[in-house]
Amino acid sequence: MPAPMIAPSILSADFARLGDEVAVVGGVEGADWVHVDVMDNHFVPNLTLGLPVVQSLLGHTDIPLDCHLMIDDPARWAPPYAEAGAYNVTFHAEATDDPIAVAKDIRAAGGKAGLAIKPGTAFEPYAEILKSFDTLLVMSVEPGFGGQSFIAEVLEKTRAARRLVDSGELRLIVEIDGGINADTIERAAEAGVDCFVAGSAVYNADDPAEAVRKLRALAAGRR
Numbered sequence: 001m002p003a004p005m006i007a008p009s010i011l012s013a014d015f016a017r018l019g020d021e022v023a024v025v026g027g028v029e030g031a032d033w034v035h036v037d038v039m040d041n042h043f044v045p046n047l048t049l050g051l052p053v054v055q056s057l058l059g060h061t062d063i064p065l066d067c068h069l070m071i072d073d074p075a076r077w078a079p080p081y082a083e084a085g086a087y088n089v090t091f092h093a094e095a096t097d098d099p100i101a102v103a104k105d106i107r108a109a110g111g112k113a114g115l116a117i118k119p120g121t122a123f124e125p126y127a128e129i130l131k132s133f134d135t136l137l138v139m140s141v142e143p144g145f146g147g148q149s150f151i152a153e154v155l156e157k158t159r160a161a162r163r164l165v166d167s168g169e170l171r172l173i174v175e176i177d178g179g180i181n182a183d184t185i186e187r188a189a190e191a192g193v194d195c196f197v198a199g200s201a202v203y204n205a206d207d208p209a210e211a212v213r214k215l216r217a218l219a220a221g222r223r
């Protein structure tokens with residue numbers, strides 16, 4: 001199994017200094033992806049940033065951007081993130097009736113396509129369509145805010161996805177988002193997660209780069 005991936009979420013960074021905040025987690029043994037939480041104040045009750053900020057960030061870092069779109073109407077809004085150069089573009093299963101079409105458009109625009117599911121959304125109904133995706137993002141908090149507590153019940157879903165990946169039925173990066181820190185990351189790693197999003201655990205740490213290394217080491221010890 002490849003080394004665990006760590007994707008710091010800039011939701012907990014200083015939005016007035018985003019370029020510097022991304023640079024802080026880069027470098028050798030640094031972040032594998034930078035996780036960018038896009039919220040529209042419709043799909044979730046919070047508002048963050050959108051395409052212009054992502055375009056600016058793309059000019060300031062070589063770390064692949066992992067855009068997590070917590071927005072309505074991803075068919076309209078998701079493909080432009082891939083066109084702009086985001087590496088992975090994830091949208092929510094709950095936000096569209098035609099996730100396969102959105103995934104196709106993201107891939108046609110040059111991005112990897114990710115499907116996110118909220119804590120209360122079952123995995124099984126999506127198992128088949130995940131053949132059209134590169135990433136499954138299992139939310140381990142209700143989307144909308146950083147700093148919430150980890151919902152361990154969602155690990156049933158990462159285990160189910162891992163089984164399908166290990167059996168060769170799916171080729172997917174299994175990603176988890178919400179409440180990941182030094183106390184929870186090992187449980188998630190044992191449950192088959194490949195990529196760990198961490199916002200407050202990285203950016204509220206005294207040394208964010210050290211926090212990334214520590215989280216990766218903890219995850220690596222459990223896989």
Ligand code: DX5
Pocket residue numbers: 009010011012035037068141142143144145146147148177178179180197198199200201
């Ligand atoms: C929440 C976002 C997360 C958030 C995670 O809706 O999708 O990416 O930044 O923050 P922590 O790691 O603090 O739970």
Ligand code: ZN
Pocket residue numbers: 009035036037068177197
């Ligand atoms: Zn996120």
